[in-house]
Amino acid sequence: xxxxxxxxxxxxxxxxxxxxxxxxxxxxxxxxxxLPYVLEPFRLxxxxxxxxxxxxxxxxxxxxxxxxxxxxxxxAFFGIGAYTTGVxxxxxxxxxxxxxxxxxxxxxxxxxxxxxxxxxxxxxxVALVTLAVGLIFPAVITRMDQLTGGSSxxxxxxxxxxxxxxxxxxxxxxxxxxxxxxxxxxxSCLVVRNLVRSRFxxxxxxxxxxxxxxxxxxxxxxxxxxxxxxxxxxxxGLAGSLFAVTTGILTPATFSLLLMLTFLAGMVIGGxxxxxxxxxxxxxxxxxxxxxxxxxxxxxxxxxxxxAFGVIIIVITFTLRSGLAGLGRKLLATVVLxxxxxxxxxxxxTPSTVARAAGPSERRLPAPSPTGPANHLDRTGVGxxxxxxxx
Amino acid sequence: MEWELLMTRLVQGIVNGAVYGFLALALVCTxxxxxxxxxxxxxxxxxxxxxxxxxxxxxxxxLLAIGGGVLLGAGLGGVIERTLVRPFGRDxxxxxxxxxxxxxxGINALAGVIWGGDPHAFPALxxxxxxxxxxxxxxxxxxxxxxxxxxxxxxxxxxYAVFRFTRLGLAMRASASNPDSAVLVGVRVSRMNALGxxxxxxxxxxxxxxxxxxxxxxxxxxxxxxxxxxxxxxLGGFDSPIGxxxxxxxxxxxxxxxxxxxxxxxxSLKLAVALVILLIVLMVRPSGLFGSREVERI
Numbered sequence: 090x091x092x093x094x095x096x097x098x099x100x101x102x103x104x105x106x107x108x109x110x111x112x113x114x115x116x117x118x119x120x121x122x123x124l125p126y127v128l129e130p131f132r133l134x135x136x137x138x139x140x141x142x143x144x145x146x147x148x149x150x151x152x153x154x155x156x157x158x159x160x161x162x163x164x165a166f167f168g169i170g171a172y173t174t175g176v177x178x179x180x181x182x183x184x185x186x187x188x189x190x191x192x193x194x195x196x197x198x199x200x201x202x203x204x205x206x207x208x209x210x211x212x213x214x215v216a217l218v219t220l221a222v223g224l225i226f227p228a229v230i231t232r233m234d235q236l237t238g239g240s241s242x243x244x245x246x247x248x249x250x251x252x253x254x255x256x257x258x259x260x261x262x263x264x265x266x267x268x269x270x271x272x273x274x275x276x277s278c279l280v281v282r283n284l285v286r287s288r289f290x291x292x293x294x295x296x297x298x299x300x301x302x303x304x305x306x307x308x309x310x311x312x313x314x315x316x317x318x319x320x321x322x323x324x325x326g327l328a329g330s331l332f333a334v335t336t337g338i339l340t341p342a343t344f345s346l347l348l349m350l351t352f353l354a355g356m357v358i359g360g361x362x363x364x365x366x367x368x369x370x371x372x373x374x375x376x377x378x379x380x381x382x383x384x385x386x387x388x389x390x391x392x393x394x395x396x397a398f399g400v401i402i403i404v405i406t407f408t409l410r411s412g413l414a415g416l417g418r419k420l421l422a423t424v425v426l427x428x429x430x431x432x433x434x435x436x437x438x439t440p441s442t443v444a445r446a447a448g449p450s451e452r453r454l455p456a457p458s459p460t461g462p463a464n465h466l467d468r469t470g471v472g473x474x475x476x477x478x479x480x
Numbered sequence: 481m482e483w484e485l486l487m488t489r490l491v492q493g494i495v496n497g498a499v500y501g502f503l504a505l506a507l508v509c510t511x512x513x514x515x516x517x518x519x520x521x522x523x524x525x526x527x528x529x530x531x532x533x534x535x536x537x538x539x540x541x542x543l544l545a546i547g548g549g550v551l552l553g554a555g556l557g558g559v560i561e562r563t564l565v566r567p568f569g570r571d572x573x574x575x576x577x578x579x580x581x582x583x584x585x586g587i588n589a590l591a592g593v594i595w596g597g598d599p600h601a602f603p604a605l606x607x608x609x610x611x612x613x614x615x616x617x618x619x620x621x622x623x624x625x626x627x628x629x630x631x632x633x634x635x636x637x638x639x640y641a642v643f644r645f646t647r648l649g650l651a652m653r654a655s656a657s658n659p660d661s662a663v664l665v666g667v668r669v670s671r672m673n674a675l676g677x678x679x680x681x682x683x684x685x686x687x688x689x690x691x692x693x694x695x696x697x698x699x700x701x702x703x704x705x706x707x708x709x710x711x712x713x714x715l716g717g718f719d720s721p722i723g724x725x726x727x728x729x730x731x732x733x734x735x736x737x738x739x740x741x742x743x744x745x746x747x748s749l750k751l752a753v754a755l756v757i758l759l760i761v762l763m764v765r766p767s768g769l770f771g772s773r774e775v776e777r778i
Contacts, residue, residue: 159577206763212573213517213718217710218762221755224707228752346703347588350581357578392592399586403564406578 096423101430121271130263134335135379137263140270141332143371146355147277148324153353154361155285156317157297158207161349162219165226166196166322168344170329175246175339176236185248189330196326197319204318208311223349227341242340246333266335273331274368277324282364284320293317354398357405360412369413374398487619489736495625496708497732498632502687503702503709504716504724505635509680510557511718512656513673514565516576520583521684521709522702524560527587528553528681529688530595533602533697542603542689550685557681561674570659591699602692628690635683636725643721652676656719657772704751708732711758717771727769731757 099106125133149163170192177183177191203222207215231240238244250256250265284290292313295303304310333339351374359370378394405412503521510518518524532549536542560583568575606612606623613620643649654662655669656676662669688702695701712731716723735753739745745753767773 157574159574206759210762210766213577214714214762214766216517216577217714217758220707220710221758225752225755228749232746232748346707347585350585353578353581354585392589392597395585395589396593399582399584399589402582402585403579406575406582407567 096426098426098428100428106427125264125267130260133263133267135375137267137270137335138332139372139375140267140274141328141335141371142352142355142375143368144270144274144277144328144331145325145352146359146367146371146374147274147281148321148328149352150356150361150363150367151281151284151324152317152321153356154363154367155281155290155297156293156314156321158314158317159212159216159353160219160321161216161346161353162203162221162223162226163322163325163352164344164346164349165223166200166325167329167332167348167352168226168230168339168341169196169199169322170326171333171339171344172230172237172243172329173326174330174333175243178246178248178334179243180236185334189327192326192330193323196329197323200319200322201315203322204315207318208314220349223344224346227344230341230344237341238339240341242338244338246337246339248334266331269331270335273327277327278364278368280320280324285364289313289316351398354402357402358398358412360414361410363411363414363418366412366414373413484618485740487617489740490733491616491619491621491625493733493736494729495621495628495732496736497712497729498628499687499691499705499728500708500712500732501725501728502628502632502635503684503705504712504728505639505721506680506683507709507713508716508718508721508724509676509683510561511713512721513652513669513676514561514576515570515573516565516580517573517710517718518677518680519577519580519706520587521680522706523584523587523591524553524556524681525684525688526699526702527556527591528685529602529692529697529701530591532685532689533600533692534595536603542605546605546686546689549689550682553681553683553685554678555681557677557679558674560681561677565677566670566673588699595699597699599696599698602689602697604693605690608693624690624693628687631686631690632725635686636722639679639721648675707751708754711754713768714758715761715768717768719772720768720770723768723770 099109124136128136145163145167148166149160153159173192173195174185174188177188178185183191199222203218207218210218230237234240248265248269250261255261256265285294292303292308295306295308296310296313300310355370355374356367357370358373359368360366377397381392381394381397384393409416411418503525506521506525507518510516510521528549531552532542532545535545535548540548564579564583565576568579604624605627608622608624613622614626615621641649643653651662651667652672652675654665655667655672659669662672691705692701708731709728712728713724714727715731716725716727731754734757735750738753739747739750761768
């Protein structure tokens with residue numbers, strides 16, 4: 090057993106963990122600032138697109154990971170954001186930041202509206218509702234061709250960078266897009282992280298893992314479901330806006346069935362119901378097809394990536410429910426042991442069986458599982474309903 | 481003239497509906513046993529159609545080649561059920577759906593790797609020249625379309641006969657409606673579920689070569705059909721085979737009539753009509769027209 094080996098013990102919330110977190114954050118900021126100087130603009134543009142994909146998956150993960158409601162419609166929310174920004178900029182000359190807000194609001198509202206039929210439904214029926222919405226979207230865009238350019242596409246969406254020396258010239262535009270995408274991604278990660286760790290997050294986890302008791306315990310199902318849908322769609326919408334301004338061209342064919350399935354694939358590969366997995370997933374679904382094209386010059390080499398995705402998703406569903414993020418955590422667990430936070434000491438004089446049993450000499454209460462995380466309920470992974478049930 | 485247009489639209493709708501019904505039937509076959517929505521059903525059918533095409537290119541008679549495709553479809557369905565679906569057990573809709581999405585992406589891309597992304601012409605079973613049609617009240621029904629309708633009728637009749645009159649069919653119905661009790665009386669429930677997948681794979685593989693002459697053979701040929709099939713299966717009720725076929729026909733006719741008589745919809749929003757039907761059904765009556773309502777005991 091790995092518990093026999095000596096592992097670095099980190100107490101959750103302790104000074105060591107804090108300093109590691111701060112060091113990690115500092116490293117992240119330094120890397121993000123250094124990348125524009127290290128990489129050529131072309132590579133930086135790739136990172137920008139990967140970040141945008143990652144944003145969609147971060148949003149998707151809130152709904153399909155943490156809330157356990159599978160969505161096949163996120164390409165539509167992504168597209169709603171993209172087309173809102175695109176149409177507002179090209180036809181009405183609205184300032185781009187305002188269009189972002191409108192795009193988020195628009196996707197949020199559509200998300201909430203979609204949530205209503207999904208409220209009474211479960212499992213594949215929710216998937217069907219979102220699938221329908223996801224597929225109606227490109228058809229409607231094609232039909233409203235006077236506004237959206239129809240199937241030939243919407244051109245000339247641009248967000249001129251602010252007047253600063255850093256953002257000057259062609260490279261400056263690339264830097265600007267890069268920073269937009271990075272900040273957007275960090276913001277969405279932060280929103281999802283805080284939501285999931287709040288009362289709201291616990292209620293959606295409870296609804297996913299065992300709905301009826303959760304409702305009996307006072308979880309407001311309607312509010313939780315609609316808000317999750319809305320927020321998840323809103324994040325995808327913001328990603329869409331950024332997609333519109335960074336690529337400059339939108340066609341309805343982009344927001345296809347294949348794109349939605351690829352987003353889901355990214356979520357599963359990166360790690361459903363994990364905080365950082367979706368970011369990994371976004372980079373995987375962006376970069377793997379690129380590498381596949383680089384690797385071989387045969388016709389349809391893009392397809393090799395598709396085959397790889399298909400196989401990887403199936404393998405992950407079987408063996409590694411929490412994806413790459415879960416794999417990372419497992420590997421880390423062989424060298425580092427994170428101990429749960431110590432409970433606060435019970436104030437003296439309060440009648441508490443726990444305090445009496447522990448006695449005054451023992452300052453620390455025994456941790457729930459000192460030997461390892463065996464009893465720890467794993468709430469990550471695909472369709473975690475049964476992940477929780479199996480334990 | 482008006483009359484002729486109506487009849488033409490009607491016939492077109494019925495033929496399209498037959499295709500939707502066919503694929504919906506395959507979805508229902510898998511859903512009844514495994515409670516899984518096999519999104520990869522269309523891709524499996526596409527793969528079988530490609531195999532049939534390759535066989536016929538290598539000199540195998542077309543009918544035999546299609547038979548080969550159907551055998552492959554049946555085998556594929558069985559293998560997928562045994563290796564990728566059954567291990568999750570019952571009540572595992574989410575992981576199974578993810579597996580099906582993996583299959584969708586994987587099979588679609590695999591076909592692209594093997595046969596390339598360009599569409600191919602697929603030979604028709606019956607003469608398919610411009611004037612090979614019979615006239616029904618002014619509408620033209622092409623021989624190939626007649627074959628599709630005939631195939632649907634045969635498959636539905638055969639399935640109905642099996643479900644209704646044989647011991648095997650009884651066992652399949654029992655394991656679909658109450659797996660626990662079925663096991664207790666000696667029905668091999670998991671084998672019945674596998675049989676559902678085998679049937680679904682075969683049914684899908686029948687429809688592929690029949691529509692391929694008109695849609696042309698390509699990796700994306702089933703993208704829209706699978707959506708229509710989902711809509712049809714929902715409207716009919718996910719556990720009712722006959723409902724799936726009827727709903728397929730209803731959706732085919734409705735969307736064609738709406739597309740031709742409602743100016744705003746036109747041909748470009750045809751798919752949206754089917755999807756709106758799907759949404760309405762899910763909001764009003766999630767169990768569909770012919771499906772059994774699921775009651776849960778708490």
